Amino acid sequence: MALDHQTVKNIARLARLHIDESNVERYAVELSRILDFVEQMNRVDTQDVIPLAHPQEGRLRLRDDLVTETNQRDSLQKAAPEKEAGLYLVPKVIE
Amino acid sequence: MHNKPISELANDLVAKTVSSVELTQYFLSRIEQHENLNAFITVDPEFSLAQAREADRRIQQGDKSALIGVPIAHKDIFCTKGLLTTCGSRILSNFVSPYDATVIDRLNQNGAVILGKTNMDEFAMGSSNETSYFGPVKNPWDNATVPGGSSGGSAAAVAARIAPAATGTDTGGSIRQPAAFCGVTGFKPSYGQVSRYGMVAFASSLDQGGPITRSAEDAALLLNVVAGFDARDSTSVQRQTTDFVAGLGEDVQGLRIGLPTQFFGHGLDSEVERTVREALQEYEKLGATLIDIDLPNSDLCVPCYYVLAPSEASSNLARYDGVRYGYRAPDYSNLIDMYMKTRAEGFGEEVKRRIMIGTYALSAGYYDAYYVKAQQLRRLIAQDFEQAFAQCDVIMGPTTPTTAFAIGSKTDDPIAMYLNDIYTISVNLAGLPGISIPVGLDSTGKPIGLQIIGQYFGDTHVLNAAHRFQMTTDWHQLEPPGD
Numbered sequence: 001m002a003l004d005h006q007t008v009k010n011i012a013r014l015a016r017l018h019i020d021e022s023n024v025e026r027y028a029v030e031l032s033r034i035l036d037f038v039e040q041m042n043r044v045d046t047q048d049v050i051p052l053a054h055p056q057e058g059r060l061r062l063r064d065d066l067v068t069e070t071n072q073r074d075s076l077q078k079a080a081p082e083k084e085a086g087l088y089l090v091p092k093v094i095e
Numbered sequence: 096m097h098n099k100p101i102s103e104l105a106n107d108l109v110a111k112t113v114s115s116v117e118l119t120q121y122f123l124s125r126i127e128q129h130e131n132l133n134a135f136i137t138v139d140p141e142f143s144l145a146q147a148r149e150a151d152r153r154i155q156q157g158d159k160s161a162l163i164g165v166p167i168a169h170k171d172i173f174c175t176k177g178l179l180t181t182c183g184s185r186i187l188s189n190f191v192s193p194y195d196a197t198v199i200d201r202l203n204q205n206g207a208v209i210l211g212k213t214n215m216d217e218f219a220m221g222s223s224n225e226t227s228y229f230g231p232v233k234n235p236w237d238n239a240t241v242p243g244g245s246s247g248g249s250a251a252a253v254a255a256r257i258a259p260a261a262t263g264t265d266t267g268g269s270i271r272q273p274a275a276f277c278g279v280t281g282f283k284p285s286y287g288q289v290s291r292y293g294m295v296a297f298a299s300s301l302d303q304g305g306p307i308t309r310s311a312e313d314a315a316l317l318l319n320v321v322a323g324f325d326a327r328d329s330t331s332v333q334r335q336t337t338d339f340v341a342g343l344g345e346d347v348q349g350l351r352i353g354l355p356t357q358f359f360g361h362g363l364d365s366e367v368e369r370t371v372r373e374a375l376q377e378y379e380k381l382g383a384t385l386i387d388i389d390l391p392n393s394d395l396c397v398p399c400y401y402v403l404a405p406s407e408a409s410s411n412l413a414r415y416d417g418v419r420y421g422y423r424a425p426d427y428s429n430l431i432d433m434y435m436k437t438r439a440e441g442f443g444e445e446v447k448r449r450i451m452i453g454t455y456a457l458s459a460g461y462y463d464a465y466y467v468k469a470q471q472l473r474r475l476i477a478q479d480f481e482q483a484f485a486q487c488d489v490i491m492g493p494t495t496p497t498t499a500f501a502i503g504s505k506t507d508d509p510i511a512m513y514l515n516d517i518y519t520i521s522v523n524l525a526g527l528p529g530i531s532i533p534v535g536l537d538s539t540g541k542p543i544g545l546q547i548i549g550q551y552f553g554d555t556h557v558l559n560a561a562h563r564f565q566m567t568t569d570w571h572q573l574e575p576p577g578d
């Protein structure tokens with residue numbers, strides 16, 4: 001599978017990764033090589049095989065719906081790049 | 096002192112022939128002497144010595160908890176309250192966790208000392224430790240070669256005897272491959288054995304924490320403290336508590352060892368093969384029998400993994416947005432631009448490559464061709480193991496196709512790098528326990544690892560098989576030259 005430049009840019013947009021125009025070709029080549037490599041999977045017919053998502057499929061625990069965490073806003077927000085009055089600050093999104 | 100197993104260090108501490116402060120200081124100075132290895136990202140002597148003083152106080156009061164006062168290094172993927180947890184990435188280069196990972200918490204409760212945080216491939220994505228934002232780690236056996244990865248700092252630290260033991264994590268071989276390259280013992284437990292709470296997520300259905308030590312016995316001792324059910328990890332398995340040390344008592348008489356023909360074929364270095372076969376002869380002398388087995392889908396493990404792991408990673412790493420923690424780009428024009436520049440500047444090349452592959456594999460129109468296809472193959476790979484285990488008790492083979500390679504020799508070829516994990520990846524896909532133990536050196540003096548794979552939750556059998564080999568051989572006691 002050879003990826004074109006537009007596809008690379010679309011993936012980068014979905015992944016929220018800024019890519020310089022000068023790097024698009026390099027990504028196209030590298031990602032295409034990896035996709036060619038993983039497409040070896042097609043050698044095996046998996047028509048009726050049920051996908052395995054997880055080593056413990058279907059065995060996940062449930063717990064009672066109770067409040068178990070205490071409010072730790074201040075300690076959790078210590079690591080935030082910008083905050084004010086207990087809120088995370090981001091660039092303005094509504095004019 | 097730096098050659099003593101952790102069981103002996105623990106006994107010395109409880110017998111008060113050495114204090115935790117003395118022991119911690121001793122290893123801190125060894126870390127300083129070996130700074131050129133770049134094995135650690137964070138060392139905070141004040142923090143470690145405060146923990147050591149507390150351990151000494153507890154010992155004075157008669158506390159005999161396992162590992163009390165023993166300094167242990169941690170891969171910088173485990174969250175530690177009050178210390179940096181960077182995951183080898185610029186995007187977490189300023190991150191101080193507000194809580195401890197369960198693995199850390201259990202060791203703290205037992206009185207173990209955090210010796211420092213070890214270097215690693217960024218977000219555990221790599222097989223050479225060269226993707227770390229903090230620079231590559233050098234292999235103590237040959238400073239021109241890589242220590243393996245992603246837990247390269249932990250493996251190098253244990254090999255160089257600058258840490259008595261360390262923790263690591265293994266998503267596709269990240270404990271076993273560096274253990275093989277550095278001549279130490281590295282154990283990846285069954286999926287669900289060790290809590291993933293507070294362990295920075297890479298590929299959640301594959302990630303598993305475990306010990307990197309100088310022997311299987313040390314690994315069992317460390318596991319006794321860190322393993323076991325944790326309600327805070329939804330994939331933690333609820334079972335009876337296992338005493339891994341007590342499980343080391345069985346002989347291997349009659350043990351059926353399966354040798355996958357696919358693990359001894361094309362691409363395997365002849366010296367590695369010869370040395371691994373010599374180790375297998377040792378098992379025969381101990382009364383085990385060797386049986387050829389078939390793992391027909393082995394050659395598709397790497398392609399399967401490089402769809403599933405990047406897919407899970409692209410989802411897990413979506414959380415790094417420059418809003419709640421970590422690095423934020425200094426210049427941006429709006430919110431989306433802030434996300435895009437923060438992530439472009441905060442992540443390294445390999446991490447970005449995998450996020451891109453994963454995003455593509457999960458995107459509309461390609462999901463079935465890549466992600467679902469890989470999950471179907473994953474089932475076939477898991478079934479291959481189930482069928483093999485009808486004929487044998489454990490599976491053995493080389494951990495890696497070659498010994499440690501030169502720094503810089505594979506950084507331009509991602510696929511060549513990925514193929515390093517050709518014998519280790521299938522174990523993660525199936526959720527099985529696996530260990531790498533040192534079984535010899537190649538002609539240039541670089542360590543060679545034997546991998547032992549067990550059935551799901553057959554962790555004690557794997558550790559026991561490794562321990563039996565180490566009881567009658569001394570490869571695990573070999574030290575890197577020049578110290």
